[in-house]
Amino acid sequence: MIEILPSLLAADFARLGEQIAQVTEAGVNFLHFDVMDGHFVPNISFGVPVLQSLRKSTKLAIDVHLMIEDADTYAPMFVAAGADCVSVHQEACPHLDRTIRMIQSEGARAGVVLNPATPLVTVENVLPLVDYILLMSVNPGFGGQSFIPYVLEKVRALREQRERLGLSFSIEIDGGVSVDNVGRVAEAGVDWVVAGSSVFGAPNPAHAVTAMRQAAMDAVARRV
Numbered sequence: 001m002i003e004i005l006p007s008l009l010a011a012d013f014a015r016l017g018e019q020i021a022q023v024t025e026a027g028v029n030f031l032h033f034d035v036m037d038g039h040f041v042p043n044i045s046f047g048v049p050v051l052q053s054l055r056k057s058t059k060l061a062i063d064v065h066l067m068i069e070d071a072d073t074y075a076p077m078f079v080a081a082g083a084d085c086v087s088v089h090q091e092a093c094p095h096l097d098r099t100i101r102m103i104q105s106e107g108a109r110a111g112v113v114l115n116p117a118t119p120l121v122t123v124e125n126v127l128p129l130v131d132y133i134l135l136m137s138v139n140p141g142f143g144g145q146s147f148i149p150y151v152l153e154k155v156r157a158l159r160e161q162r163e164r165l166g167l168s169f170s171i172e173i174d175g176g177v178s179v180d181n182v183g184r185v186a187e188a189g190v191d192w193v194v195a196g197s198s199v200f201g202a203p204n205p206a207h208a209v210t211a212m213r214q215a216a217m218d219a220v221a222r223r224v
């Protein structure tokens, strides 16, 4: 089963509740929540108070992607505010092993994110620890960018590595995924697909999620 995670960065913030209801209707299990600090990435999004409000209004799992420099200070606050999954960037975390264990001990699933140009070898040692690896398929900071195709090779390599090591972490991809390329992404071997503008920029977000999920599942069926 491939999960489609609507990225709230592309939602209409004045109608967040309504937009979440639309994707809930399409049967999503997760929402993706992008936190940007204006330092690690050149943009600022939203933070803990917004997550606290969302937590009260949805039972969906919330996947928080921290695009921030000081993840060790803020990750526990996001878990306390209701995050079910928290991912941190390899490029921003000098003590990655400690950060992963801290997120898990706070009670959330822990993920590590790699920018497109960061090689997989940088997370090799923590693969047995993580709950998921998020591979960025755009340079982080903005929605609506074009998919970077060489990331598909990283997905294939990571999937092979997971099989070889007998591990069970999930593989997530984020950036520039739409109904037109989700088949290739699914075929490469991802479990979770983040989609922002292709969902909330569509006339009907629920239909967009359903179409993406169907295209992904068709591609996986062809692969098997």
Ligand SMILES: O=C(CO)[C@@H](O)[C@H](O)COP(=O)(O)O
Pocket (backbone or CB within 6 Å): 007, 009, 010, 032, 034, 065, 138, 139, 140, 141, 142, 143, 144, 145, 174, 175, 176, 177, 194, 195, 196, 197, 198
């Ligand atoms: O983390 C990010 C951007 O930094 C993403 O989650 C985007 O929000 C995905 O948006 P689309 O590329 O799907 O529009």
